[in-house]
Amino acid sequence: MIKASGKLKLLLVDDHAVVRFGLRMLLEEQDNLEIVGDAATGREAIDAVIRLQPDIVLMDIGLPDISGIEATREIKKIREETAVVVLTIHEDEAYFFNMLQAGASGYVPKRAAPEELVTAIQAAARDEVYIYPSLAKLLVTDFVKHGDPRDPARHPDLTPRESEVIVPLAEGATNFEIGEKLNISPKTVARHRENIMAKLNLHSRADLVRYAIRKGIIRA
Secondary structure (H helix, E strand, O other): OOOOOOOEEEEEEOOOHHHHHHHHHHHOOOOOEEEEEEEOOHHHHHHHHHHHOOOEEEEOOOOOOOOHHHHHHHHHHHOOOOEEEEEEOOOOHHHHHHHHHHOOOEEEEOOOOHHHHHHHHHHHHOOOOEEOHHHHHHHHHHHHHHOOOOOOOOOOOOOHHHHHHHHHHHOOOOHHHHHHHHOOOHHHHHHHHHHHHHHOOOOOHHHHHHHHHHHOOOOO
16 A cells, blocks of 8 residues: 555544544644545544545544444445554454454554554555554464464364355355355355354354454454
8 A cells, every 4th residue: 555656545533523633633744644534423434435535544443323343344345445543442352353353454542652553554554454562462362362273183174165154254244145155045154154163162253253363364
């Protein structure tokens, strides 16, 4: 995404006007950044991405209509090349993994120093992922807790069809969407999902997302 000329176009998404104003003041000082718009809700953010085609969206999670997680998922479907960097007060595991699963390229808490936010934005511009150090430890802790998923003794191999199903499943697709993509029925998808969860000893969608990130099935 790094541009040979011109500036990176940023869209600011936060339901607090004072936060958006502060971010604008901070980021407009960066020579290669241009604030092309802002939004106070998830729906406004999606509409703004369609209209303004920003390079990067700075996304809050707690929005008054749809969550930043859902908005991020929709934005990535609409315009995959737009990177999303999360700026939020939420630092717990559920929000963190769900945002990564939705397609975020960076995760920064609002308590972070301004330099950390700029670093995350510049990393996203290079098509890299930036995770705030204290949050990156969640990935390490989760890896240590669950062991190396590449260990063949840890789980049986998936069948070729199960290997096809696990990718869109980890990305949040529904049984119907997966069935349409693979030309199989939603009931067959559900059966494959049950088999996958059983073989890998997973018990929830969050478990599946963590596994997929560690395995490299989906982008972290």
